[in-house]
Every structure is written in structure tokens, then in C-alpha cells.
Amino acid sequence: MAGDSNMTVDAGIYVPSPQIACLGDRVWLDANQNGIQDALEVGVAGVTVTLLNGSGQSIATTITNANGIYNFCNLVPGTYSVIFSRPIGYLLTSNDREEMMNRIVMPMLTGQSSTVTLVAGDNNLSLDAGLYPQLPTNAGLGNYVWNDVNYNGVQDINETGVAGVTVTLYAADGTTVLNTTTTDELGYYIFNNLTPSTYVVGFSNLPSGFVFTTTDRGGNDATDK
Incomplete structure (x- = not known):
């Protein structure tokens, strides 16, 4: 009405936080080297895990806890991978069997995972790694x-x-x-x-009177000289 002063029409604004995601899983002692986390196989603590962005650049690191668990959270949706730093005296098992169950395959020697693409709200717990003791190389x-x-x-x-x-x-x-x-x-x-x-x-120090015969006469290293 004429003369009214209505001060109730307002609007709030804010800067929205990006929708975040998480990824992680576990490093375990793969005693039977089958690439699967079996029931009695324990986690490995103290393994360094490095997070890479879609360009392959290192953007964060963490260490597995007492149960071998690690995670990276507060991630902006995008493409990521991880690298597991293999402890001295251990090798990485291949996860070929877990690939059939939509698990992520870990290269046996490099320790780098395949890439995963995260969308808002994801909690991707598929990037794991099995370790087993390295046998003597003598x-x-x-x-x-x-x-x-x-x-x-x-x-x-x-x-x-x-x-x-x-x-x-x-x-x-x-x-x-x-x-x-x-x-x-x-x-x-x-x-x-x-x-x-x-x-x-x-x-x-051959016995007296002996000399060497000709080498490789028979073509079979198991039986010839």
C-alpha cells in the first residue's frame, strides 16, 4: 500500500563447497600369493601410499595404519591412482583374480594402481595391494x-x-x-x-697322467664337457 516499507524480501547467497569423494583400501600380507585378501591374512602397517592426480603428479601421501588401512578423503571428483612403496624384503602380488571381481589390478613390481574416476560422494575402496616376503636370490x-x-x-x-x-x-x-x-x-x-x-x-690338480678332453663335443651341456 502507499507508504508501506516492506523489508522482508531478502535472499541468502553462499559459496558452495565442492562435492568431495574418498578412495583407499588396504595393504595386506598375501601369505599364499593368490592376490586375494583371505580371511586370516593380516594387514601391513607403515606402508607409504602416494596419491597421483590424472596427470600423474603426486598430490598427497599417507601411511597404512596398524591394520594396513589407508584412505584419501576430501578429494575433488576426478581421476586418480596410487603408488604403494614396497617395503624392503617384500614383493607385490598380482591381483589378476580380483580383477574378475571388479577389483583394481596392481602391477607386480611397480606398485602403481590403475586409474579410477571419482564422482561426488564416491568412497572407492578398491585400491589394495598384497605383499609377500622376497625369497633369497642366492x-x-x-x-x-x-x-x-x-x-x-x-x-x-x-x-x-x-x-x-x-x-x-x-x-x-x-x-x-x-x-x-x-x-x-x-x-x-x-x-x-x-x-x-x-x-x-x-x-x-688333475690326477697324474690325465689331460682335459675337448669341450662341447656332444651338444648337450648336461652330459658333455
Whole structure:
């Protein structure tokens, strides 16, 4: 009406917070190395997990808790992946079986997950990783010294081993001596607990009157010299 002053028509405004999302899951000790979180397999604490954005840039890190659980929350919808930092002495199992159940496949050595796309309100708990202890990588090297009666370079039936021959293990340069042994009573020798590498073997102290036969005569390394 004429003369009225109505001060009740108002409007509130605000800056909306972005709709957020979360991702995460678990790092566990995959005792049977089958890539599946079985009932009695425990979580692994203290594993560093790095969050990458869609461009592959690191944007956050966290550490798994006492139960192996980790998560990243307050994420803007978008594309993400994670990298699990493998603890010393452990390897990552492959999650191929879990892929069939819509799980995320973890590359066995790199520790980086596939990418996931989050929408507002997502809580994606599919990025997990199984660990198992790395077995010792030591190797062995050895075989046999025998009396090659017909000197054809092949271990024929009824040709017997020669005991007491000195066998020397050299580094790849062929001069640095790493170890020595002698053939046993059956002619066999072995060097155990070797780091994977290239080695050279030398034979010496042959019985009186013996010489070496020609190498690789038979085309079979299991039976020829």
C-alpha cells in the first residue's frame, strides 16, 4: 500500500563447497600369493601410499595404519591412482583374480594402481595391494668331473667320476678368485650361496697322467664337457 516499507524480501547467497569423494583400501600380507585378501591374512602397517592426480603428479601421501588401512578423503571428483612403496624384503602380488571381481589390478613390481574416476560422494575402496616376503636370490653352480675313457667329451654310461680335482670359482674377469673346492668321491662339486652374476670355473690338480678332453663335443651341456 502507499507508504508501506516492506523489508522482508531478502535472499541468502553462499559459496558452495565442492562435492568431495574418498578412495583407499588396504595393504595386506598375501601369505599364499593368490592376490586375494583371505580371511586370516593380516594387514601391513607403515606402508607409504602416494596419491597421483590424472596427470600423474603426486598430490598427497599417507601411511597404512596398524591394520594396513589407508584412505584419501576430501578429494575433488576426478581421476586418480596410487603408488604403494614396497617395503624392503617384500614383493607385490598380482591381483589378476580380483580383477574378475571388479577389483583394481596392481602391477607386480611397480606398485602403481590403475586409474579410477571419482564422482561426488564416491568412497572407492578398491585400491589394495598384497605383499609377500622376497625369497633369497642366492644361486648355485657346479657339476661333475669324470674319467672320459673314450675321450669323446661326453659322459657315457659306466664312465666314473674323479675325486680330488681342485675346482676354482672366479669372478667374470676370469682372474679374481672367489672360492675353491674339490670334487667329492663321486666326482661332483658345487658352489652354493652365490649372488646372481657371471662366473668362470677352472679345474686343476688333475690326477697324474690325465689331460682335459675337448669341450662341447656332444651338444648337450648336461652330459658333455
